[in-house]
Amino acid sequence: QQQVKQSPQSLIVQKGGISIINCAYENTAFDYFPWYQQFPGKGPALLIAIRPDVSEKKEGRFTISFNKSAKQFSLHIMDSQPGDSATYFCAAMQTGTASKLTFGTGTRLQVTL
Amino acid sequence: DAGITQSPRHKVTETGTPVTLRCHQTENHRYMYWYRQDPGHGLRLIHYSYGVKDTDKGEVSDGYSVSRSKTEDFLLTLESATSSQTSVYFCAIRGGVSYNEQFFGPGTRLTVL
Numbered sequence: 001q002q003q004v005k006q007s008p009q010s011l012i013v014q015k016g017g018i019s020i021i022n023c024a025y026e027n028t029a030f031d032y033f034p035w036y037q038q039f040p041g042k043g044p045a046l047l048i049a050i051r052p053d054v055s056e057k058k059e060g061r062f063t064i065s066f067n068k069s070a071k072q073f074s075l076h077i078m079d080s081q082p083g084d085s086a087t088y089f090c091a092a093m094q095t096g097t098a099s100k101l102t103f104g105t106g107t108r109l110q111v112t113l
Numbered sequence: 114d115a116g117i118t119q120s121p122r123h124k125v126t127e128t129g130t131p132v133t134l135r136c137h138q139t140e141n142h143r144y145m146y147w148y149r150q151d152p153g154h155g156l157r158l159i160h161y162s163y164g165v166k167d168t169d170k171g172e173v174s175d176g177y178s179v180s181r182s183k184t185e186d187f188l189l190t191l192e193s194a195t196s197s198q199t200s201v202y203f204c205a206i207r208g209g210v211s212y213n214e215q216f217f218g219p220g221t222r223l224t225v226l
Binding site for chain 1: 154155157158163171203207211214215216219
């Protein structure tokens with residue numbers, strides 16, 4: 001049972017464009033939603049995270065949009081750069097317990113020149 | 114890498130042999146986690162620990178055991194490795210400002226022939 005569904009599986013964006021990755025969750029007890037960035041041969045690195053009490057969070061070129069009623073959240077990368085080429089994972093967690101993360105299946109982003 | 118090291122970084126072994134992977138942290142974090150990463154599955158939780166000698170199962174714990182005799186070390190053991198356990202294994206610790214963040218080590222690539 002996949003509790004966090006992520007799309008698309010892969011994405012090609014031109015330099016300067018906007019990259020959008022979407023996730024949907026099922027468990028309404030989830031209350032913390034991080035995004036991770038992973039480069040080949042490296043461990044996932046926390047990029048940005050949001051709690052469901054806000055609809056949007058922005059850090060530099062990265063923005064999370066959150067729709068609680070639809071149980072969906074998305075990552076927007078503005079002015080995408082070749083250095084953003086990586087695999088991105090969304091995740092969800094119910095806080096206050098063991099903080100176990102449930103991950104999406106990942107999106108491989110390629111930013112072309 | 115939040116002071117997390119994993120050893121070995123690469124290992125090739127044969128079916129039926131025991132394998133132990135080590136995760137070492139230097140920052141006295143209470144919670145530690147083992148995940149496996151496979152194409153099409155994202156990262157899945159194997160086991161986690163919430164203190165010395167305190168561990169619990171994750172989503173895909175069958176065929177794995179863990180031990181934590183010291184705060185800084187969390188060991189993952191495959192008692193009798195199978196080809197289905199060929200994967201990249203990541204260790205993570207819980208920390209950060211909100212204490213909900215997880216920080217990952219560099220990973221161990223395990224191949225079971």
